[in-house]
Amino acid sequence: MAVFLSTFANKVDKKGRVSVPATFRAALEQEKSAGVILYPSFKHPCIEGCGDERIEQIAASIDALDAFSEEAENLQTILADSVRLTVDGDGRIMMPKELVDFAGLDETATFVGLGKSFQIWAPAAYEAHRNEARERARRSGATLRLVRNDGDGGGR
Structure with a gap:
């Protein structure tokens, strides 16, 4: 699976078009994603983004929950609210107004790489x-135990 790294601030035009960072596009191409998947964040005033592999992992993880549980129902809204956007020849996507409004985006969108996914924030909110x-x-004195990356999701 490709990795999304770094932080980029890109202009949003009046029509809601924004350039996807070149390294993010390369990551999407590496995983042969049919486009960008975006959905409103559960936790933050931002947009969550990923490619096909990650959304398939999310769907499989939701399917593994008890089918009629509240937890499954709550998390299924990720899939219901997701949109698949095609990257145009200029490297841009046209973000739906609902997502632009949800994240409070104006003239600039901050793309934040999170490894297997990314987020899109209003610059001040992200800061x-x-x-x-x-x-x-x-x-909290945060630490991180590194896992071996052996190509199959990693083990220790």
Whole structure:
């Protein structure tokens, strides 16, 4: 699976078109994704984004839950609210107004690589979120146990 890295601020035009960062497009091409999948975040005022492989993992993980549970029903809204967008010849996507409004995007969208997925934020909201997350990590003494990446999802 491809990896989304780094942070990019790109202009959003009046029609809601925004350029997907070139490295993100390369990651999507690497995994042979048919486009970009976007949906509103459950946790933050931003848009979650991924390619086909990740959304298939999400769907399979939801399907593994008890079929009629509230948890499954809640998480199925990810799939219901998802949109698949095609990247045009200029590397842009046309974001639906509902998602633009949800994330409070105006003239600039901040693309944030999260590894297997990415987020799209309003710049000031992301700056506040990033600062808060770094402070939480510092206060908690966050550590990370590295796992071996052996090509099949990694083990230890």
